[in-house]
Amino acid sequence: MTQRERNWLLVAPAAGWFLVMLVLPLSVVFIFSFGERGAAGGYVPAFTFEQYANLPARFTAFQNTLILAPLGTLAAMLIAYPLAYQLAVRTDPKWKTILLVLVIVPFWTSILIRSYAWIYILGGRGIPALIEAMGLGDVQLIYTPFAVLIGIVYGYLPLMVFPIYVSLDRLDKRLLEASSDLGAPPLATFFKVTVPLSIPGVATGCMLVFILLMGEFLIPLLLGGGKVFFVGNALVDLFLQSRNWAFGSAVAVMLIVIMLVTVTVYMRLIARLHTSRDDVSVM
Amino acid sequence: MTDKDHMSKRKFMQELRRYQKGSVSRRHFLGVTGLGAAAAALGTAMPGLRPRRAYAAGDIGDRVVLATWPNYHDVENFERFTDETGAFVQVNVFGSNEEMLAKLQAGGSGWDVFVPTNYTITTYVSEDLIEPLDVSRLANYDAGAFDPRFADAGTVDGSLYAVPKNWGTTGFAVNTAHDGGKPFATWKDFWDRTMDDYSGRTMVHDYQLTTIGNALKYFGYSFNSVDPTELADAERLLLDAKPHLFAISSDYQPAMRSGDAWMTMCWTGDGKQLNSDIPEIAYVLGREGGEIWSDYYAIPKGAPHREAAYALIDFMLSPEVNAREVMAHGYPVADSRTNALLPKEMLEDPILYPAQDLLDALEFGAAATLTDPNRAELLARFKSA
Numbered sequence: 001m002t003q004r005e006r007n008w009l010l011v012a013p014a015a016g017w018f019l020v021m022l023v024l025p026l027s028v029v030f031i032f033s034f035g036e037r038g039a040a041g042g043y044v045p046a047f048t049f050e051q052y053a054n055l056p057a058r059f060t061a062f063q064n065t066l067i068l069a070p071l072g073t074l075a076a077m078l079i080a081y082p083l084a085y086q087l088a089v090r091t092d093p094k095w096k097t098i099l100l101v102l103v104i105v106p107f108w109t110s111i112l113i114r115s116y117a118w119i120y121i122l123g124g125r126g127i128p129a130l131i132e133a134m135g136l137g138d139v140q141l142i143y144t145p146f147a148v149l150i151g152i153v154y155g156y157l158p159l160m161v162f163p164i165y166v167s168l169d170r171l172d173k174r175l176l177e178a179s180s181d182l183g184a185p186p187l188a189t190f191f192k193v194t195v196p197l198s199i200p201g202v203a204t205g206c207m208l209v210f211i212l213l214m215g216e217f218l219i220p221l222l223l224g225g226g227k228v229f230f231v232g233n234a235l236v237d238l239f240l241q242s243r244n245w246a247f248g249s250a251v252a253v254m255l256i257v258i259m260l261v262t263v264t265v266y267m268r269l270i271a272r273l274h275t276s277r278d279d280v281s282v283m
Numbered sequence: 284m285t286d287k288d289h290m291s292k293r294k295f296m297q298e299l300r301r302y303q304k305g306s307v308s309r310r311h312f313l314g315v316t317g318l319g320a321a322a323a324a325l326g327t328a329m330p331g332l333r334p335r336r337a338y339a340a341g342d343i344g345d346r347v348v349l350a351t352w353p354n355y356h357d358v359e360n361f362e363r364f365t366d367e368t369g370a371f372v373q374v375n376v377f378g379s380n381e382e383m384l385a386k387l388q389a390g391g392s393g394w395d396v397f398v399p400t401n402y403t404i405t406t407y408v409s410e411d412l413i414e415p416l417d418v419s420r421l422a423n424y425d426a427g428a429f430d431p432r433f434a435d436a437g438t439v440d441g442s443l444y445a446v447p448k449n450w451g452t453t454g455f456a457v458n459t460a461h462d463g464g465k466p467f468a469t470w471k472d473f474w475d476r477t478m479d480d481y482s483g484r485t486m487v488h489d490y491q492l493t494t495i496g497n498a499l500k501y502f503g504y505s506f507n508s509v510d511p512t513e514l515a516d517a518e519r520l521l522l523d524a525k526p527h528l529f530a531i532s533s534d535y536q537p538a539m540r541s542g543d544a545w546m547t548m549c550w551t552g553d554g555k556q557l558n559s560d561i562p563e564i565a566y567v568l569g570r571e572g573g574e575i576w577s578d579y580y581a582i583p584k585g586a587p588h589r590e591a592a593y594a595l596i597d598f599m600l601s602p603e604v605n606a607r608e609v610m611a612h613g614y615p616v617a618d619s620r621t622n623a624l625l626p627k628e629m630l631e632d633p634i635l636y637p638a639q640d641l642l643d644a645l646e647f648g649a650a651a652t653l654t655d656p657n658r659a660e661l662l663a664r665f666k667s668a
Contacts, residue, residue, distance in 0.1 A: 040654045042388050061667045124543040143530045225530030226489050229667040241381040242659030
């Protein structure tokens with residue numbers, strides 16, 4: 001067997017997986033998006049751009065997703081960074097493992113059950129009752145975009161904490177000492193040394209959370225009360241209620257296109273950030 | 284949560300000591316601590332772990348999968364079925380007939396028994412998704428015992444496809460503690476006051492038939508209209524009302540019970556359950572009309588446990604079992620044999636059996652609404668708006 005043949009053999013399982021699990025389903029979605037809805041629902045083969053022309057009917061869903069997904073990513077990042085910093089830099093090594101495990105503990109039960117817990121926390125007998133008891137008036141939290149944002153941050157926080165933690169943990173502490181020896185106050189050291197060196201972790205975390213959020217449907221469904229509608233909810237509705245597979249496929253293709261564009265732009269930005277800082281090695 | 288659901292740590296330890304000393308039985312211990320129920324709930328996730336018993340009619344397998352609606356069964360009946368047959372009942376709950384149809388159309392649902400509503404059955408037949416029933420295997424089915432109004436839809440082109448489960452109405456439940464002495468009587472009240480003194484407190488179903496249908500009633504149109512101009516009026520009303528809604532969901536009992544929601548579109552049994560526990564919550568049928576419906580038991584094509592499916596349907600049709608169901612969920616039945624076993628106050632309950640003039644205004648859902656692309660798209664636009 002030549003080296004070349006051996007290489008092919010090694011690549012075959014991954015390539016086969018890729019073909020069956022990614023290329024084929026995506027092709028089906030792409031083909032369906034040019035079809036029509038059957039009389040009782042489903043899909044009828046056709047070649048029409050009607051489904052794409054109808055996309056503006058889901059404008060609000062795209063809008064909600066494109067506002068709340070970046071906002072949720074940003075909020076998760078702002079909350080995760082201090083947490084990861086504390087864990088990586090400030091915590092006694094003997095506690096680290098335990099604290100890290102605590103970050104993953106929520107993953108031990110389903111997000112469905114955890115979201116139901118939030119329904120009660122944000123519902124009329126939860127936090128709003130507390131706010132009312134303090135005499136601060138009557139507020140509704142559950143079934144609002146704010147509740148969805150809380151659910152998003154809560155659900156995706158661990159995915160953000162870990163990459164940031166790793167980049168901060170690997171950070172060469174001698175650089176911090178050097179910075180301080182050269183007379184930089186702690187805050188300057190943090191913003192000029194720590195933050196730039198942790199950018200790869202922040203970038204990975206944001207990417208991970210953002211991509212998953214773009215397809216999210218459960219949190220808006222449960223905490224948005226069916227009123228805060230994401231593209232994911234539009235898709236669930238089109239396939240599982242109105243049975244319009246053709247239009248559903250067009251919405252899915254549109255979502256993929258938006259993802260590709262945003263992720264490409266994002267990668268470019270991060271790459272530029274790297275090259276402009278070639279004085280420190282970041283990767 | 285009521286007091287009897289909860290047990291203090293100290294009480295638990297006392298019970299544990301009593302059990303260890305042998306002064307109470309294991310059954311008592313598991314019962315009072317709730318551990319028995321917890322273990323049963325865990326066990327249900329793994330039917331293979333349950334002991335199997337021989338069933339008189341032969342081995343029907345270890346499980347039967349039922350697709351049904353929320354708050355629609357007496358769980359103890361399922362336990363009895365498992366005791367008698369050895370087959371565990373795995374329940375899937377749905378929010379709309381569209382969802383059920385979508386699942387069956389996609390294939391591989393794995394269901395053995397499902398509970399379609401009257402107006403959907405002809406579509407299941409024409410889509411070849413439903414099995415004709417073999418009456419000889421349903422000893423408890425007595426066609427003559429059923430009120431034909433609620434049984435007719437089970438027969439399509441002379442073949443029996445579905446047998447009646449329950450019937451009921453779709454009205455709204457309203458918490459009268461907040462109505463300021465002004466009672467509700469119509470769908471006009473429902474929508475107008477959603478945008479007024481009940482703003483932020485109203486729920487509508489995540490279901491095209493009822494949410495669109497009851498918006499159509501505001502204008503006095505048919506509940507089943509597929510007329511584009513009438514639907515456009517309904518859409519305008521829905522979009523106007525949307526900012527005032529608490530939520531769009533068919534699972535409205537939790538929010539009504541917690542007091543977060545004050546009013547919701549509501550089915551008979553939910554209305555009865557809410558009213559029994561919280562008397563301020565009234566069940567109202569809009570004077571303009573609305574929906575009257577009947578649900579059926581049916582077997583989908585390709586049911587993986589067909590023997591068990593027949594056994595379950597037959598079991599549920601036995602009048603004793605059916606009567607226990609009604610007592611638990613509060614939906615009336617069309618079966619005179621079951622009604623003979625029910626207490627008088629149940630049969631005279633105005634929520635289950637509304638006044639004749641209110642009933643006369645109601646319409647059965649029409650098959651066209653299920654497949655009409657405009658109604659489906661209208662609801663989706665309303666939700667995504």
